[in-house]
Every structure is written in structure tokens, then in C-alpha cells.
Amino acid sequence: MTARMTLSPAGVAELELVLAGGLGSASYASEGAGGRLQTTEPLTSGAVELLDQEGTPLAVVEIDGDVADGEWLVGSVRQLRAFGHQLHRDRRIGAQTSRIESALVVLGDLPGEEDARWESLGERPLVVLDTGHHAEALSRDVRRALTAGHDVRVLPAPDAALRSAEDWRDAVAVAAHALFADEIEVWDTERAVGPGxxxxxxxxxxxxxxxxxxxxxxxxxxxxxxxxxxxxxxxxxxxxxxxxxxxxxxxxxxxxxxxxxxxxxxxxxxxxxxxxxxxxxxxxxxxxxxxxxxxxxxxxxxxxxxxxxxxxxxxxxxxxxxxxxxxxxxxxxxxxxxxxxxxxxxxxxxxxxxxxxxxxxxxxxx
CATH class of the missing domain: 3.40.50.300 (P-loop containing nucleotide triphosphate hydrolases)
Known part of the structure; x- marks a missing residue:
């Protein structure tokens, strides 16, 4: 019987990155290669089906041995279906196939128009990070950048629960480099939250x-x-x-x-x-x-x-x-x-x- 594991929304984003080849061996892996995933329950060797919060199967990992709660699960991963409910699908990884020389990644909200950093952007594409913050924030930033005439890419964020803040920033840069551009600059901006x-x-x-x-x-x-x-x-x-x-x-x-x-x-x-x-x-x-x-x-x-x-x-x-x-x-x-x-x-x-x-x-x- 195939074991099942339900991923958090951040875990689904991490899986999306891995399947696209954005994280290499840092978490799971692309098809046929060794990867890893931190478990929330004991699992035995064999196939583990990864589900989203709605219970939809997304991928299967073939693990090499038994693992305990909190340990790393290691094995190859195979995608079962396309990821659903993605905003700006036409600008996410997979839709943007052309590799570019240089890009700029924004970790939080886009800075205000008065911010001097905009002058350094030039013609480089702008990579907006989808942290799952909420749909309105992502759509607002994409609209702002497009209105200003920028080429926009949308990158799902690596799972912050698996990393320190510094390692998370590094993982974002690694993914952007692997998927979009040879040279990456990162703007470490704040992500504002609502009053709720x-x-x-x-x-x-x-x-x-x-x-x-x-x-x-x-x-x-x-x-x-x-x-x-x-x-x-x-x-x-x-x-x-x-x-x-x-x-x-x-x-x-x-x-x-x-x-x-x-x-x-x-x-x-x-x-x-x-x-x-x-x-x-x-x-x-x-x-x-x-x-x-x-x-x-x-x-x-x-x-x-x-x-x-x-x-x-x-x-x-x-x-x-x-x-x-x-x-x-x-x-x-x-x-x-x-x-x-x-x-x-x-x-x-x-x-x-x-x-x-x-x-x-x-x-x-x-």
C-alpha cells in the first residue's frame, strides 16, 4: 500500500521548484535523481504519494529505506499532474523557457517608485517571488511591474520551514539562477502584512x-x-x-x-x-x-x-x-x-x- 503525505502550501511550492530542476539535490530532486524531503511521520521504504491540502496527488517519491519522524526521506520523485490554482501561470517557471543573462529577484514587496534601486534594474527581467502571502499582494506586484514596462517572471518560494532565513535567501537565488538567468541580483525587501x-x-x-x-x-x-x-x-x-x-x-x-x-x-x-x-x-x-x-x-x-x-x-x-x-x-x-x-x-x-x-x-x- 502506498503511503501518503499531505504537503503544506509551502511544501507544494518547494515540490514545484524541485520538479522544475530549481533546487537540485537541496530538497527532493528532478525525475530519476536522488532527493530528500523532511517527514512529519514515520515511513517505510517504498512509494510515498505527495498530496496537496485538497487531497490531490501531485507526485510520488520512491524512498530507499525506512525513515523516522523528522528525518529526511531520500529517493527519486515523479510528477503525477500539473499544479493547480496558480496565479499568473503564463509567467511561472515552465512557461518562461528562454534563459537570460541577468535578472533581479525581489524577496518581498516591490519597493516604492521613489526607491533609488529602480535605476539599477535597467532592461533586466524582474523575478517576483510567490511566497503564498496572498493573491492580492502577488497580483498587485505583477501589475505594477508590467505597467512600468518590465519583463516579469514569477518564482514559487522554497519552503522557509526547512531553512534558516539566510539559507532560504540562498535557496531563492539558487533556484532563480537554475531556472532563469546566469547572473542574479537579490533585493531583500520587506513583505508587508495586513491588519488582520x-x-x-x-x-x-x-x-x-x-x-x-x-x-x-x-x-x-x-x-x-x-x-x-x-x-x-x-x-x-x-x-x-x-x-x-x-x-x-x-x-x-x-x-x-x-x-x-x-x-x-x-x-x-x-x-x-x-x-x-x-x-x-x-x-x-x-x-x-x-x-x-x-x-x-x-x-x-x-x-x-x-x-x-x-x-x-x-x-x-x-x-x-x-x-x-x-x-x-x-x-x-x-x-x-x-x-x-x-x-x-x-x-x-x-x-x-x-x-x-x-x-x-x-x-x-x-
Missing amino acids: LVILLTGLSGSGKSTIAKLLAERLGEVDDRTATLLDGDEVRLILSSKLGFSREDRLMNVRRIGWVAALIAKHGGIAVCAPIAPYAEMRAEMRERAEKVGRFMLVHVSTPLEVCEARDRKGLYAKARAGEIPQFTGISDPYEVPTGADLAVDASVVSPEDAVDQIVAALPR
């Missing part, structure tokens, strides 16, 4: 995160001009995820749906306050990645200890879980991966919900 914000409160059942989230949404309505929307974990399960269970896959899908809705709210300039348990680091990282394409993200760990959560349990869920009546219960029979990179931690066993809200509002990204 996603706040994820994660913690054990009974930690107090739902109470804090409701008070926070109310407080934000009083102190912030942006519209605040509450996405509580229990309520979302009743509406968006009513048919999902509590397996790892179903939990990931539940939080993915919350993250998708939250990012839409942030994309339009609002604040999404989310309060699922979100027990796995993988799902929290995915939500952060999605949110930071359109705005900002804040991770709040409601760190109330397990014994306090269990003592507070008015519904008797912890007792049922310990008796084996509720399988896959977070903190008892299913793991809770404590966040190591939370923007803020609040212990609701030692601070009141109102004080917790004060701390969150004071720490909001500006």
Missing part, C-alpha cells in the same frame, strides 16, 4: 481557555477598531466538524478548518479568537503558517496544570477517560504536546480570566 490577526488559545480541556476567549473577544470589541470573531472549539465541532471523531487525522482536520476560517477573517482585516484544544504542534504550526500569509498570529498557551483541569471537571469527562469510557482523551489517553514557542503563557489556576485577558491584550502584536 489570528489569536489561538490552546490548552487542556478545563484549562479555562473558552472562558478567556469569550472575555477576550468582548474586550477586543471595546478596545480595538477591528471586528473580533470567536471560534470556540466546542461550537466549531457542532457546526463545521460534526462528523469528525477524535483520531489524530480528525483532530488535524478540525483545527485545519478553524485555521482556514480564521485566516479568512484575518485576510479581511478582522481578529479571529480561536479556542480549540489544538494538542499537536503540527496543527498549531500549520495555523500559524496560514495566518501569517495574510496577517499576524499570536499563540497563547493556557497552561493550567492537568490536575487542576481534572479537579474542575464538572462534566466528569476526565473520570470517564480514566475509566476507559472515552478513548483518545487529551491529557489522559492522547498526548498534549506542550507549546515550546508560545507568544504568551497564562496559568488560569493562578490568574483570573480577567487578568489573563489583560495580559493577552497587552501582548497583542502591533
Whole structure:
């Protein structure tokens, strides 16, 4: 049976680069050559099918041996179908076949017209980087460059999660050199984000995160001009995820749906306050990645200890879980991966919900 791995949007862009020959052996590889991909789960030797977020098969990697979670998967890669939903397809890699002598790559947003660097561009093509930031930003930059009379190419960005900032910049230059031009100059510009914000409160059942989230949404309505929307974990399960269970896959899908809705709210300039348990680091990282394409993200760990959560349990869920009546219960029979990179931690066993809200509002990204 062929194993399957779902790629993040950044992972899909990385795959696109590799299949085009833009990264060589730095990640996967082109057809028939050795390459590598960092796994998120243990895999055994054989074929691994790579899927996008919609479950569409994109490629197959033939790996040489067993790999553990977090290790590199090595093998040849074969593309199954064309990549879909690509903006400016006529200017992406593959569509632009002519190689040129020199090009300029912009890592972030195009600088303003008053920027002196424009004078050095000359007749060189301008390579605009598609970081998955959001469609409007990419289209805006392409339109601006075309209106100014520049030859524009669109390059998908390598996966930043696999590299340091410096290595990521180097990978962009390597890909541009391999695919477009013999000589590459890089403009390291900032990529602006919109005013939207996603706040994820994660913690054990009974930690107090739902109470804090409701008070926070109310407080934000009083102190912030942006519209605040509450996405509580229990309520979302009743509406968006009513048919999902509590397996790892179903939990990931539940939080993915919350993250998708939250990012839409942030994309339009609002604040999404989310309060699922979100027990796995993988799902929290995915939500952060999605949110930071359109705005900002804040991770709040409601760190109330397990014994306090269990003592507070008015519904008797912890007792049922310990008796084996509720399988896959977070903190008892299913793991809770404590966040190591939370923007803020609040212990609701030692601070009141109102004080917790004060701390969150004071720490909001500006």
C-alpha cells in the first residue's frame, strides 16, 4: 500500500521548484535523481504519494529505506499532474523557457517608485517571488511591474520551514539562477502584512481557555477598531466538524478548518479568537503558517496544570477517560504536546480570566 503525505502550501511550492530542476539535490530532486524531503511521520521504504491540502496527488517519491519522524526521506520523485490554482501561470517557471543573462529577484514587496534601486534594474527581467502571502499582494506586484514596462517572471518560494532565513535567501537565488538567468541580483525587501490577526488559545480541556476567549473577544470589541470573531472549539465541532471523531487525522482536520476560517477573517482585516484544544504542534504550526500569509498570529498557551483541569471537571469527562469510557482523551489517553514557542503563557489556576485577558491584550502584536 502506498503511503501518503499531505504537503503544506509551502511544501507544494518547494515540490514545484524541485520538479522544475530549481533546487537540485537541496530538497527532493528532478525525475530519476536522488532527493530528500523532511517527514512529519514515520515511513517505510517504498512509494510515498505527495498530496496537496485538497487531497490531490501531485507526485510520488520512491524512498530507499525506512525513515523516522523528522528525518529526511531520500529517493527519486515523479510528477503525477500539473499544479493547480496558480496565479499568473503564463509567467511561472515552465512557461518562461528562454534563459537570460541577468535578472533581479525581489524577496518581498516591490519597493516604492521613489526607491533609488529602480535605476539599477535597467532592461533586466524582474523575478517576483510567490511566497503564498496572498493573491492580492502577488497580483498587485505583477501589475505594477508590467505597467512600468518590465519583463516579469514569477518564482514559487522554497519552503522557509526547512531553512534558516539566510539559507532560504540562498535557496531563492539558487533556484532563480537554475531556472532563469546566469547572473542574479537579490533585493531583500520587506513583505508587508495586513491588519488582520489570528489569536489561538490552546490548552487542556478545563484549562479555562473558552472562558478567556469569550472575555477576550468582548474586550477586543471595546478596545480595538477591528471586528473580533470567536471560534470556540466546542461550537466549531457542532457546526463545521460534526462528523469528525477524535483520531489524530480528525483532530488535524478540525483545527485545519478553524485555521482556514480564521485566516479568512484575518485576510479581511478582522481578529479571529480561536479556542480549540489544538494538542499537536503540527496543527498549531500549520495555523500559524496560514495566518501569517495574510496577517499576524499570536499563540497563547493556557497552561493550567492537568490536575487542576481534572479537579474542575464538572462534566466528569476526565473520570470517564480514566475509566476507559472515552478513548483518545487529551491529557489522559492522547498526548498534549506542550507549546515550546508560545507568544504568551497564562496559568488560569493562578490568574483570573480577567487578568489573563489583560495580559493577552497587552501582548497583542502591533
